[in-house]
Structure formats: C-alpha cells, structure tokens
Amino acid sequence: MENSVQFVHWLRSVAPYIHAFRGKTFVVAFPGELVMAGALPVLAQDLSLLHALGIRIVIVHGSRPQVAEQLALRNVEGHFHNGIRITDIAGLECSKEAAGELRLDIEAAFSQGLPNTPMAHSAIRIISGNFVTAKPIGIVNGVDFQLTGVARKVAYDTIHTILEAGNLVLLSPLGFSPTGEAFNLTMEDVAVSAATALRADKLIFISETPMMVDQDGDEIRELSFIQAEQELKHSYLPADSAFYLEHAIKASRGGVPRIHIVPYQTDGSALLELFTHDGVGTMVSSENLESLREATIEDVGGIIKLIEPLEADGTLVKRGRELLEREINYFSVIEHDGVIFGCAALYPFPFEKMGEMACLTVNPEVQSQGDGERILKHMEKRARRAGFHSLFVLTTRTAHWFLKRGFVSATVDDLPKDRQQMYNWQRKSLVLIKQL
The missing domain is CATH 3.40.630.30 (Gcn5-related N-acetyltransferase (GNAT))
Known part of the structure; x- marks a missing residue:
C-alpha cells in the first residue's frame, strides 16, 4: 500500500513537467567517456522514455577517448590547446573511425527499445547525416589547429522535418565544408550550434564532470548566464567544468532558455534533472527562473x-x-x-x-x-x-x-x-x- 501511495504521489509531482515538455525540442549531448563507462544503454532507455512522452530529441555524441584510443593504436601522440584537439591528417582519420563506431553503438542501443516493457520492441528510428557545415578554426594566437573546425551552419529545416516525423536525430562531432572537406569538431560546439539553430527548449550536457561547486564548496544548482559568467571569472572551476559552462553561456546568449550540465555517474540523471524540483546537476538559464x-x-x-x-x-x-x-x-x-x-x-x-x-x-x-x-x-x-x-x-x-x-x-x-x-x-x- 505504501508503494502505491508513493507511486501516486510521484506521478502527480511529475505530471506538470510531462505536460510542459510535450512537443518540446531537447538537444542531449554526451561525451565519449559516457560510452567508455558503459552508461550508454541506460541513457538510451531514458531518452527513449522522453521520446515516448512526446519530446523531440536531438543527440550529439563526443568521441575524445575513442579518438585517443585510435591514435594510440597507431602510435600517434595527440595534441591539445585550450582543451581543443589539434587535428592532423592521422587525427582526422581516427576521428572518422571513432565516430563511425560510436554511431553504430548508439543505433544499437536505441534498437532495443525499453526492455521488459510494452516499448520493448518499439521502433525508435535514429537519423544521421551531413547536417553540420563547418569551417576550420585556423591559426589562433600562433597555434595552427589544422583540421579542427567549428560549426558554421546546422541544417535545421531538415532536422525539424525528421523530428516531426517522430524520429530522433544523431549528430557526430564532424562537420563538412561546401567543398567537401571534413573537420573534427568538439561535441560541445556541435551541441550549442544545433540547440541555437533549432531554437531548442533545452540543451542537456550529460557530462563526465561531477556536480559543480562554488568556492565555498556549496553545490551550484542554478545560475543565470550572467551569474555563470561571474563564476567563470573567478577561475576556480576545473578545466572540464569550465569548458562546459563556457558553452552553456554561449547557448544561453544564443537564445536557448535552459542549459543543464548533469553528471552521468548518477543513475537516471537526465530524468532526475528534468522531473524533480532541484535536479541533480547545474542549470544555466537566460533568466531568473524563480x-x-x-x-x-x-x-x-x-x-x-x-x-x-x-x-x-x-x-x-x-x-x-x-x-x-x-x-x-x-x-x-x-x-x-x-x-x-x-x-x-x-x-x-x-x-x-x-x-x-x-x-x-x-x-x-x-x-x-x-x-x-x-x-x-x-x-x-x-x-x-x-x-x-x-x-x-x-x-x-x-x-x-x-x-x-x-x-x-x-x-x-x-x-x-x-x-x-x-x-x-x-x-x-x-x-x-x-x-x-
């Protein structure tokens, strides 16, 4: 009886969120570390549930550890500057191989539906393609990033059509120039560009970083993008957390109302972040939500x-x-x-x-x-x-x-x-x- 009461209480508490999120567009981005940690099947189940609730999902995956693995197999050393990979020809080939493998793994994870539920054999289709036009970063402060690029344009009309047809969209951290060149991109850049172009309601980073804490050790649950900028200026955040926060601010300035940075170590972190009052991560908003x-x-x-x-x-x-x-x-x-x-x-x-x-x-x-x-x-x-x-x-x-x-x-x-x-x-x- 107690479990029944708890279930009814829970369902009533999440009902307003379900109503509010139906028909909305969420861009969900996660790093390659999540896949390496074996957390992809659980995340696929959670995103399948969001899809079943009528939320339109665009997925962006990272591939940094997978690229590093490919480079190690070739005895090639990777190089970074300000947290961004400097991509040479060998690095680009490794990025392509890693993206291809990850795409297949992600498609396989979504093909199982929701095990042991009526959705176990539901047909969840993921569509990927050359949706991101890119350009090279070029030479910045004397550093030549070679074949590393930034997103220039996202084919939002095509993606909207796919989403309206009831499918999910998958974007890899690769982009292509109008002349047919391929560039290695960061997952964060692709996610921000997609969320901005699609006018997404939420951008959710399922991150490898722990919950952010301030200088006093208190958890940072919610920030306006102006407050986030102030926190960055204090330069106390670890580099990876600061990198996510920089991109959250960029997305907020680009018109994305809510950006969430959620540690994937917590089981069901995406659901807990979306359907509970305080969530389990850090949210950056374009306004004071309360x-x-x-x-x-x-x-x-x-x-x-x-x-x-x-x-x-x-x-x-x-x-x-x-x-x-x-x-x-x-x-x-x-x-x-x-x-x-x-x-x-x-x-x-x-x-x-x-x-x-x-x-x-x-x-x-x-x-x-x-x-x-x-x-x-x-x-x-x-x-x-x-x-x-x-x-x-x-x-x-x-x-x-x-x-x-x-x-x-x-x-x-x-x-x-x-x-x-x-x-x-x-x-x-x-x-x-x-x-x-």
Whole structure:
C-alpha cells in the first residue's frame, strides 16, 4: 500500500513537467567517456522514455577517448590547446573511425527499445547525416589547429522535418565544408550550434564532470548566464567544468532558455534533472527562473493543488474554487519554472491597521529550501506597503515555526473586531502576532 501511495504521489509531482515538455525540442549531448563507462544503454532507455512522452530529441555524441584510443593504436601522440584537439591528417582519420563506431553503438542501443516493457520492441528510428557545415578554426594566437573546425551552419529545416516525423536525430562531432572537406569538431560546439539553430527548449550536457561547486564548496544548482559568467571569472572551476559552462553561456546568449550540465555517474540523471524540483546537476538559464509575486487568476489551479493535502488533513480550512477566485488578489505565490511551490494570503483589516496572513503553504518536497521564510518576508513587505502595523496568524500546528520568526502569543481579544466574530472556536487555533 505504501508503494502505491508513493507511486501516486510521484506521478502527480511529475505530471506538470510531462505536460510542459510535450512537443518540446531537447538537444542531449554526451561525451565519449559516457560510452567508455558503459552508461550508454541506460541513457538510451531514458531518452527513449522522453521520446515516448512526446519530446523531440536531438543527440550529439563526443568521441575524445575513442579518438585517443585510435591514435594510440597507431602510435600517434595527440595534441591539445585550450582543451581543443589539434587535428592532423592521422587525427582526422581516427576521428572518422571513432565516430563511425560510436554511431553504430548508439543505433544499437536505441534498437532495443525499453526492455521488459510494452516499448520493448518499439521502433525508435535514429537519423544521421551531413547536417553540420563547418569551417576550420585556423591559426589562433600562433597555434595552427589544422583540421579542427567549428560549426558554421546546422541544417535545421531538415532536422525539424525528421523530428516531426517522430524520429530522433544523431549528430557526430564532424562537420563538412561546401567543398567537401571534413573537420573534427568538439561535441560541445556541435551541441550549442544545433540547440541555437533549432531554437531548442533545452540543451542537456550529460557530462563526465561531477556536480559543480562554488568556492565555498556549496553545490551550484542554478545560475543565470550572467551569474555563470561571474563564476567563470573567478577561475576556480576545473578545466572540464569550465569548458562546459563556457558553452552553456554561449547557448544561453544564443537564445536557448535552459542549459543543464548533469553528471552521468548518477543513475537516471537526465530524468532526475528534468522531473524533480532541484535536479541533480547545474542549470544555466537566460533568466531568473524563480519568482515570488502576487497571484493572478491563472494561479488558482496551482494553489488548489498545493493546499488540497493540507485541507484534507485539517491543517488548513477548506476553500472552494469560487472563494479562491474571489480572493486571489490577497494571495502571493512562489513559482519555479512555471510550477507553483508555495503560497500565502494577506487579508486586510485596515481600521486596526492589521493584516492576517493565512494559507502559508510550501510543497513538502522543498520545505528545507527556505521558501517558507521567503514567503513570510514577502508578505511582511506587502503588509507594510498597505500601511499595516502588525501581522497576525491563526494556526493549530505550526506555532513553533512562527514563534521562532518573531511572532508572539496573543489572545482572540487581540484580533480585529471583525476577525473575532469569525473565529472558529471548534478549531481552537492559536493566535500569534508580529509587530512590523
């Protein structure tokens, strides 16, 4: 029974994401190290699931360790500058061989569908081709990169047609010039160019790097691209992490709304990043995704979903939808990426210059993130703007939380006259007041 309850809770929590992602285009890029680590079959299953949910997937693979392996077999030493391979003729041949092998491995991984499910024999088709036009990097600061190139153009119209037909697209880190030359590209460059050209909704790097941490050792979960630029300037990130972050910033500047850098060491990391509030990686966004604002009529559904469990167990007084719609101007909400995770209402008693804060609720999944305190401070500011001198709450179960934040115990007689008449003596709520 407990597992059934957990499943229902999980399904309800991911449903908004499934609805939001249907029909969207995601570019998912991963390095050759992921394949070397044996993680390709699991990633293929996860991406097949995303495809089954109606998400349009473009895959970009890297090949650095596979190219190094091919070079070692030929006793040829590889050379890099600023993290980018300098590709000579032998290196290009190795890049072609590595890309060919990886393409076959990826196609094979997707051919198995989802084992032991109704999708076990589903036909997931991956289409690859000469979709990336490239040009040579050339000579930079005296360093000749030879046959290493950068993406110049991505055949987005062709790729969109393939995606609309229900297929996946696979891009290798190789590009071709209009004169027929081949160039070795970085996976990150191809991924950013594809995501930008396709106007993708997300670019997801499934990386070999661990979760990024700041100078204090705290995990970096979310950044605007401006904040990401500031972090890069401090030069404390490992080279590989900094390389990913540079390309995330470039994609953000190119119009990609969300870029995720997700360690592949975590099983199901792509799914956890997409379908949980905090994810398991670092997200770079073109804007601040979280907003704490006054509610609108469009928020009624999200508020109802948030408070229903607390109404059911008696923590909150039940409010009908019509009442919520009438009182929506009293509410404020905290939302993250379009999903409401917290709310509260401020009811005015202007004659006594008092306000009642009611219905303070935060999603249980994020209650340790400090959102409740943020909402409280927001409501205090609303109350001060309205000219109130004090804020009061009536609570049956969370008195300790409010007492720790400056509220003091009071009596029903301390409430505004109109509120005294509405006091529910059966609930016997405690009265707490805070001077503003």
